[in-house]
Amino acid sequence: MIDEQKEPKPESNPSERAxxxxxxxxxxxxxxxxxxxxxxxPSERDMMERFSVSRTVIREATHILSSxxxxxxxxxxxxxxxxxxxxxxxxxxxxxxxHLLNEAGGxxxxxxxxxxxxxxxxxxxxxxxxxxxxxxxxxxxDVNEAAIFExxxxxxxxxxxxxxxxxxxxxxxAEAIHKAxxxxxGPRWKMMPRSADRNQFNFESHKAIFxxxxxxxxxxxxxxxxFHMKDAWAQIPKSISEN
Amino acid sequence: MIDEQKEPKPESNPSERAxxxxxxxxxxxxxxxxxxxxxxxPSERDMMERFSVSRTVIREATHILSSxxxxxxxxxxxxxxxxxxxxxxxxxxxxxxxHLLNEAGGxxxxxxxxxxxxxxxxxxxxxxxxxxxxxxxxxxxDVNEAAIFExxxxxxxxxxxxxxxxxxxxxxxAEAIHKAxxxxxGPRWKMMPRSADRNQFNFESHKAIFxxxxxxxxxxxxxxxxFHMKDAWAQIPKSISEN
DNA sequence: CTCGGACTTTGGTCATACCAAATTGATAAA
DNA sequence: TTTATCAATTTGGTATGACCAAAGTCCGAG
Numbered sequence: 001m002i003d004e005q006k007e008p009k010p011e012s013n014p015s016e017r018a019x020x021x022x023x024x025x026x027x028x029x030x031x032x033x034x035x036x037x038x039x040x041x042p043s044e045r046d047m048m049e050r051f052s053v054s055r056t057v058i059r060e061a062t063h064i065l066s067s068x069x070x071x072x073x074x075x076x077x078x079x080x081x082x083x084x085x086x087x088x089x090x091x092x093x094x095x096x097x098x099h100l101l102n103e104a105g106g107x108x109x110x111x112x113x114x115x116x117x118x119x120x121x122x123x124x125x126x127x128x129x130x131x132x133x134x135x136x137x138x139x140x141x142d143v144n145e146a147a148i149f150e151x152x153x154x155x156x157x158x159x160x161x162x163x164x165x166x167x168x169x170x171x172x173x174a175e176a177i178h179k180a181x182x183x184x185x186g187p188r189w190k191m192m193p194r195s196a197d198r199n200q201f202n203f204e205s206h207k208a209i210f211x212x213x214x215x216x217x218x219x220x221x222x223x224x225x226x227f228h229m230k231d232a233w234a235q236i237p238k239s240i241s242e243n
Numbered sequence: 244m245i246d247e248q249k250e251p252k253p254e255s256n257p258s259e260r261a262x263x264x265x266x267x268x269x270x271x272x273x274x275x276x277x278x279x280x281x282x283x284x285p286s287e288r289d290m291m292e293r294f295s296v297s298r299t300v301i302r303e304a305t306h307i308l309s310s311x312x313x314x315x316x317x318x319x320x321x322x323x324x325x326x327x328x329x330x331x332x333x334x335x336x337x338x339x340x341x342h343l344l345n346e347a348g349g350x351x352x353x354x355x356x357x358x359x360x361x362x363x364x365x366x367x368x369x370x371x372x373x374x375x376x377x378x379x380x381x382x383x384x385d386v387n388e389a390a391i392f393e394x395x396x397x398x399x400x401x402x403x404x405x406x407x408x409x410x411x412x413x414x415x416x417a418e419a420i421h422k423a424x425x426x427x428x429g430p431r432w433k434m435m436p437r438s439a440d441r442n443q444f445n446f447e448s449h450k451a452i453f454x455x456x457x458x459x460x461x462x463x464x465x466x467x468x469x470f471h472m473k474d475a476w477a478q479i480p481k482s483i484s485e486n
Numbered sequence: 487c488t489c490g491g492a493c494t495t496t497g498g499t500c501a502t503a504c505c506a507a508a509t510t511g512a513t514a515a516a
Numbered sequence: 517t518t519t520a521t522c523a524a525t526t527t528g529g530t531a532t533g534a535c536c537a538a539a540g541t542c543c544g545a546g
Contacts, residue, residue: 017318018499031345043527054500056299059528060306067310068338075260076507076528089339095311096332102274113416120363173356261530286496297531302497319497319538 022051022061030070030081040078041071067092086176090183097184107188107236114181115229121165121174122209122225126218133168134214140164141203141210148199155194159186161206192235205231265294265304273313273324283321284314310335329419333426340427350431350479357424358472364408364417365452365468369461376411377457383407384446384453391442398437402429404449435478448474 029035042050047058062079065071069088073079082088100106125133144157159182166178205228212221272278285293290301305322308314312331316322325331343349368376387400402425409421448471455464 027342031342045527055528056499056501059303060498063303063306064310067307068342070339070342078508078527084339084342086343089336089343092335092339093332096313096327096335099270099274099311099313099327100329100332109414109416112414116363116367116412116414116417117360120359124359169359171352171355171359173352174359288496298497299530299532303529321496321539 017060018053018057019060019064022047022053022057023064025051026061026065027070030083035081037081037083039081041081043078086173087179090176090180093180094183101184107185110181111185111229111233114185115226117174117177117181118162118165118229119222119225121169122213122221123218125165125168126213126216126221129168129213133164136167137161137164137210137213141206144206145203148203149196151194151196151199154199154202155189158202158206188236189232198235201231202228260303261296261300262303262307265290265296265300266307268294269304269308270313273326278324280324280326282324284324286321329416330422333419333423336423337426344427350428353424354428354472354476357428358469360417360420360424361405361408361472362465362468364412365456365464366461368408368411369456369459369464372411372456376407379410380404380407380453380456384449387449388446391446392439394437394439394442397442397445398433401445401449431479432475441478444474445471 026035026041035041041047041062044055044058044062048055051058062071062073066073066079069084069092070082071079072082097110101110125137129137140157140161140163144154144161147153147157163175163178166174169175205224208224209221209228212224269278269284278284284290284305287298287301287305290304291298294301305314305316309316309322312327312335313325314322315325340353344353368380372380383400383404383406387397387404390396390400406418406421409417412418448467451467452464452471455467
């Protein structure tokens with residue numbers, strides 16, 4: 001149980017919102033693990049007493065914490081504490097990116113950064129992948145092949161194959177970025193026509209990349225990936241890719 | 244002037260916050276340019292009448308819009324409309340990233356992605372840079388050299404040199420990422436010891452990268468950059484880099 | 487036309503109230 | 517004892533209305 005005592009009232013600085021001192025206090029509690037991950041925040045009425053502010057301010061504070069990803073709040077439910085990670089960081093971008101993708105060239109720009117990113121990952125993998133990494137890649141490739149005739153499942157295995165490149169980097173930021181790309185770019189491909197033929201072709205592309213990595217030939221791997229990505233972009237209906 | 248008529252009251256869906264319909268309406272106004280960039284939002288009291296909701300809800304709505312970067316609001320001032328761009332998107336990450344950097348390995352992970360990113364940019368520049376790009380790079384390098392003995396200024400010209408790699412990509416997302424890196428990683432270097440010697444050394448590193456690009460040798464350019472970055476990382480006091 | 491200053495508007499905060507959904511606790515059924 | 521059930525209570529979402537201080541407006545003196 002949390003020690004229930006009132007916070008010292010901070011100097012009322014006119015240029016600062018009252019909510020922000022509350023936000024800081026709760027941030028601190030989270031960082032110091034006074035509020036553990038997954039735990040619920042105290043009720044609004046409790047907090048208003050503890051911080052000696054109105055419920056209005058408490059609510060504003062939780063909104064801010066929520067937008068920063070430190071707490072997760074569903075309507076009508078008590079907000080729960082959430083230790084931040086790079087995934088939630090990407091989640092914070094959600095709103096803005098959604099708008100950006102509706103602007104001219106937005107999708108293309110984002111897709112270009114994905115190509116850019118994966119080229120780097122693939123080159124890196126080509127040069128540094130361990131036995132285990134290669135095995136994971138092979139496994140993903142096999143699963144991908146097995147799903148060629150399962151229209152729905154192929155899409156998943158396709159993503160999973162690409163994801164391996166991100167996981168090989170062992171950098172949690174990279175993995176978060178992959179998830180973000182899938183979230184933001186994915187819907188654009190969801191609606192494109194699928195067929196076993198296309199799946200077969202995509203699988204071959206994946207295989208080519210994999211083999212280039214096996215051969216430890218970064219330039220070849222890069223070329224194979226670029227070809228694959230360029231082809232993927234061509235699949236997007238113009239009506240979507242241009243807007 | 245905006246046509247002053249009440250919005251049709253949306254079906255009161257219990258599972259949705261009242262604020263979100265207001266948010267949608269304003270988002271739409273912004274996207275359709277009914278509210279132009281830089282313009283001020285109507286007063287809260289006006290909006291509460293227009294949407295037939297309480298001021299509480301209007302305030303919540305503006306907070307949400309603010310956290311999405313669609314409006315910019317300073318305390319005591321009317322929020323102003325702001326067409327979103329990738330810069331503001333990075334700004335939205337501010338809060339979370341701040342926390343993440345305080346976690347173990349956070350700084351290192353972020354720095355690694357920067358290395359990763361720049362390696363890609365430099366390779367790309369090596370292969371695709373136009374005459375103008377090379378000239379811009381040369382100009383930045385010269386400015387950097389000229390500032391070797393101006394302790395404070397060198398830091399700026401250093402950043403500016405690296406920034407050129409991002410601008411060469413012609414992708415606004417890349418440029419936003421550069422700014423983000425400088426914002427988040429910059430402070431860690433700000434406090435490190437400076438000297439003309441170190442500046443000289445860093446300049447030589449920059450020069451090496453530049454020359455590799457001139458020679459159109461991507462592998463050499465990558466090696467030069469990696470050496471430079473590795474050295475830079477070594478400059479960070481252990482006490483900071485490890486936390 | 488510029489500079490102040492009085493007056494009005496508006497954002498920040500508080501207090502209070504009501505409703506409906508979520509939570510809790512007691513109770514009945516298995 | 518365990519589980520299913522339902523009423524009582526708590527709590528989040530929203531609405532009102534009020535007050536203050538800062539920002540914005542307007543007008544008259546210089």
